[in-house]
Each structure stands twice: as C-alpha cells, then as structure tokens.
Amino acid sequence: MMKTMNDSKLPHSRVAKHIASLPKSGIRDFFELVMTMDDVISLGVGEPDFVTPWGIREATIYSLEKGHTSYTSNLGLLSLRKAVCNYVEENYSVAYDPVHECIITVGVSEALDLILRALLEPGDEVVYHEPCYVSYPACIQMAQAIPIPIQTVEQNNFSLNPSDLEQKITSKTKVILLNFPNNPTGATLTYDQKSEIAKIAVANDLVVITDEIYSELTYENQSQSIAAFPGMKERTVFLHGFSKAYAMTGYRIGYACGPADLIDAMMKIHQYSMLCASIMGQEAALEALKHGKNDRESMKNEYLMRRNLIVKRFNKLDLSCTNPQGAFYVYPNISSTGLNSESFAKRLLKEKSVAVVPGTAFGSDGRHHIRCSYAVSMDDIEEAMKRISEFVSEV
Ligand SMILES: Cc1ncc(COP(=O)(O)O)c(C=O)c1O
Structure with a gap:
C-alpha cells in the first residue's frame, strides 16, 4: 500500500542518518549574531578584505x-x-x-x-x-x-x-x-x-x-x-x-x-x-x-605586516600566540583569562564589539584558543587589539 504523509513519522526521520547527525557549523550561528550588531570589528571572517584586483x-x-x-x-x-x-x-x-x-x-x-x-x-x-x-x-x-x-x-x-x-x-x-x-x-x-x-x-x-x-x-x-x-x-x-x-x-x-x-x-x-x-x-x-602575480605579492606583503603587528600585540598581553608561518590567521591561547573559548568570544563581542571565532569551531580540543583573522586593515587590528587588551585586563 502507498505511504501517505500522515502515515510517516516526524519529518526529521526522513533525513538520512549520516546527514541528520552532522553538527551545524559553530561559526555560522556566531556570525548571524555579529551581523545584527553595529560597530563590530570582525576578526572572524576567513576571507581577504581586498577587493579582487x-x-x-x-x-x-x-x-x-x-x-x-x-x-x-x-x-x-x-x-x-x-x-x-x-x-x-x-x-x-x-x-x-x-x-x-x-x-x-x-x-x-x-x-x-x-x-x-x-x-x-x-x-x-x-x-x-x-x-x-x-x-x-x-x-x-x-x-x-x-x-x-x-x-x-x-x-x-x-x-x-x-x-x-x-x-x-x-x-x-x-x-x-x-x-x-x-x-x-x-x-x-x-x-x-x-x-x-x-x-x-x-x-x-x-x-x-x-x-x-x-x-x-x-x-x-x-x-x-x-x-x-x-x-x-x-x-x-x-x-x-x-x-x-x-x-x-x-x-x-x-x-x-x-x-x-x-x-x-x-x-x-x-x-x-x-x-x-x-x-x-x-x-x-x-x-x-x-x-595577477604582482597583485598577489603585494597582498601577501600586506598580510605579512599585519601578521607581525597582531602577533606583537598578542605577545604584549598574557596570551601566548605562536607565530603563524602562513595563511592569515592567529590562534592565541586564552586559557590565562580563565574563560573557555566560547565564553571568551561571546563576552568579547558583547562587551567590546570585537568578533573572533572560538577554537571549538575547528575541533574538539579548541576550548583554550580563539581564531583571529588578520585579513583586516592595520587600523582595525590596532583598535581590535586595544579592545582585547582592555577586555583581558577586566575579566
Ligand atoms: C582550508 C580551506 N580549504 C578550503 C576552503 C574553501 O575554499 P573555496 O573558497 O575555494 O571553496 C577554505 C575557506 O576558508 C579553507 O580555509
């Protein structure tokens, strides 16, 4: 006999098990929230801030x-x-x-x-x-x-x-x-x-x-x-x-x-x-x-200057930060603040309007880390780090 909608179980049971058990990306929820806020400096997004050459x-x-x-x-x-x-x-x-x-x-x-x-x-x-x-x-x-x-x-x-x-x-x-x-x-x-x-x-x-x-x-x-x-x-x-x-x-x-x-x-x-x-x-x-080689090289040189700046700023705080050798992210350790990465990111956003990504988005062991993208301007890095420094001294 043909099955009708009324005979079937709840809609979620229609989804294949290996898809139903997929977690939603931790980053997405967080950035839905960021988008509703004004005056946020976002170190969260994993993409170049440059327009295509x-x-x-x-x-x-x-x-x-x-x-x-x-x-x-x-x-x-x-x-x-x-x-x-x-x-x-x-x-x-x-x-x-x-x-x-x-x-x-x-x-x-x-x-x-x-x-x-x-x-x-x-x-x-x-x-x-x-x-x-x-x-x-x-x-x-x-x-x-x-x-x-x-x-x-x-x-x-x-x-x-x-x-x-x-x-x-x-x-x-x-x-x-x-x-x-x-x-x-x-x-x-x-x-x-x-x-x-x-x-x-x-x-x-x-x-x-x-x-x-x-x-x-x-x-x-x-x-x-x-x-x-x-x-x-x-x-x-x-x-x-x-x-x-x-x-x-x-x-x-x-x-x-x-x-x-x-x-x-x-x-x-x-x-x-x-x-x-x-x-x-x-x-x-x-x-x-x-x-595109020259444009590519000049963007890379700019990222390198930004990396040097953001790593220097993190090292001035009591947050250890390895010197990343590539890409455009730093992944500092925030355990000295006593907060886990999700509370750190949520409170930093709420109290200082700076968005970073909790390390737990990138694996189960990420609770002591946050990801900050330095694909943002030097001025934004300076301002974000000023706010992070205030935040860390207040928690
Ligand atoms: C490691 C890694 N692989 C792949 C991608 C996706 O790249 P694409 O834009 O080419 O799909 C990203 C985007 O952030 C990434 O970080």
Missing part, C-alpha cells in the same frame, strides 16, 4: 561583453587547465597533464567534496589533523566515511608530527587529508615532515589529499608540495583555488590535479551534480594566472 575584474567584464555566457567543458576551459598545470609545475615542482589530470571546480570546497565522494565507501577512515577547516569532518561524514582526527599542539607550533599520524592508521584508513598552511593556526610543514608523511602514505598505500589553498601565503618554511615527493604523484590529489591568493572568494573557482583515474571519477560526480564552473569565473581565473 582590477585586472581580474576587468577580465570578467570583457568575458560578459564578448557574450561568453555558456557552459564550458565539464572539466573546465582547456586554456585554464593548461595555465593551472603550468602554474603548479612552476611553483610546486609537480607536472600534470591538463587533459587528463586536472579539473576546474566550484572552489576548493567542491573539489574536496568530489574527491572524498569519489574515494570513500561506508566505513573507510580518513585521517586528518585538528584544529582544521570546519568542513573536513563534515565532508568526510557526508561521504559516509569516518573522520579520524589527530590533535596538533601549540608546543609543536600546531605542525603535524608524522609519528602521531602513523599511530592513527588502521586497516580501514584510505586517505590522509592535509591543509598546510593551516586554517585556523597558520602552521606549515617542513620539508622533512612532508617527506616522512609521504613515506607513511607509500608504505600504507594511502591516498593523500592536500588542500593548498593558502600556500601562496607562506611567509616562512616554504617547500615543495607533498605531491612532488617520490612515489607521491600517483597517490596525491592536489587541491587549490583562487579564493585566497587572488581575493576571489565570490568567483568560486578552484581546481584539482591528480592521477587520471581519480580526476575521471571526480569528473563523473561533477558532470552530474555541477556540470561546470561559471565561464566568466574561469576566464577571470585565467587572467589571475597570466597577470
């Missing part, structure tokens, strides 16, 4: 003027894939074939979702580090696999200790997921750490997904991608995009380079679920790769 915006306008409003190849414009592969070879020392080993996606976000869904079956385990980008455990769970976090610690500058990673590997592990420079800590990996992790991946026959979205914003410790280590090209999927380095978050353009069989599997999901990334965004991204 003019040359790139102009390329978008030309694209529209020329009437380029159609679909592209599912894999993305071949001209962009060629430029991406040249760029990756020049900057990360690993060569990919633009026809079979590269796909243009709707941001790194889509690329991550595609590769996880292409690789994982229920019960597979993905080993990744915490603190990490909020989407990692959720995307692993959406692919019906099991997230296995490894805690990185302040004493080690939040870098990943290869032996901690090795200990988490079981017969069910299929993937290692890495993001260095890291959101939220700004940590990077040394050449030796990458080399050790690569050896572990080869020895255990694992796929490595490396999210390189902040790699242009590396201030110290720059080294080749893990994809370039021996035995790694055939087992690494290199994810990157234009959001951070070129201040193009709204364009939603990213890419994945990797072994042809995995790119092909990603392409299948992408062609049915997304079709292609927007053509004007792809043409803008091509312009970014062709002529």
